[in-house]
Amino acid sequence: MTRIAYVNGRYVRHADAKVHIEDRGYQFADGVYEVCEVRHGMIVDMTRHLDRLGRSLSELRIAWPMHRAALVRVIREVLKRNRVKNGLFYMQVTRGVAKRDHVFPHPDTKPSIVVTAKSTNPAIIAAKNANGIKAITVPENRWDRVDIKTVGLLSNALVRQQAKEAGAQEAIYVDADGTVKEGAATNVWMVDEDGTLLTRPAEHGILRGITRTTLMDVAGNLGIKIREEAFSTEKMLASREVFITAATSICFPVVEIDGKPIANGHPGSVSQKIREAFFDIAEKTSIW
CATH class of the missing domain: 3.30.470.10 (Aminotransferase class 4, branched-chain amino acid transferase, N-terminal domain)
Structure with missing residues (x-):
């Protein structure tokens, strides 16, 4: 066609x-x-x-x-x-x-x-959800207004290629002080030791993802606690669960970062619950 x-x-x-x-x-x-x-x-x-x-x-x-x-x-x-x-x-x-x-x-x-x-192909997305993906961390080097969804994506393309060459699927930007920002094409989340969902505040330094916003509605509906709070790379690596969100993937579990497993190295339950409930909450408009 x-x-x-x-x-x-x-x-x-x-x-x-x-x-x-x-x-x-x-x-x-x-x-x-x-x-x-x-x-x-x-x-x-x-x-x-x-x-x-x-x-x-x-x-x-x-x-x-x-x-x-x-x-x-x-x-x-x-x-x-x-x-x-x-x-x-x-x-x-x-x-x-x-x-x-x-x-x-x-x-x-x-x-x-x-x-x-x-x-x-929905099967490709399903496989990534079932198996999880790998990520690397990279130093933040983009312009300051990443809250605007511009077509200026050269840095994002370069670090995505770096991730691919490292056998990973996403690159996660990290500030000079070690604070996690966001992925090259995704928002980043972690689950702490208390089961609370953490994501960096979107007032500055990251894009306010649409899937990120809807996911907050979903988590609230499921009774999952959320804090918009900056967290370090060390805290992310020691977390119970890490996942990334984007419009075309919804919620991919991250099972390894910089060669280190997250928790037991398998997709976690929080991302699975959110993914399963996501389309019950998200707005759906017929193409017809």
């Missing part, structure tokens, strides 16, 4: 999709993005993803490329044209096409928008 993308007002073959060479996303990484899961024909947490898109655009002073309701129609149409029942959609908005200059272009410059979608 031919994949279809939406690019600046047109539905085109994915293989033919193009943006101008002077699009500011290409020249300066001057843009933002969102990735959202589709499960059994339902878009997961779309309202929160669009709310965060709006915040990211506002922080970079980029206008919405279209009315929000129109964007929802485009997303649904891209999913339907690609026949995605289980998978994801990706949307990216940049400041638009203008001659290369560091300062913003004329206010009339129209933002560029791309929406793509693809199916994923």
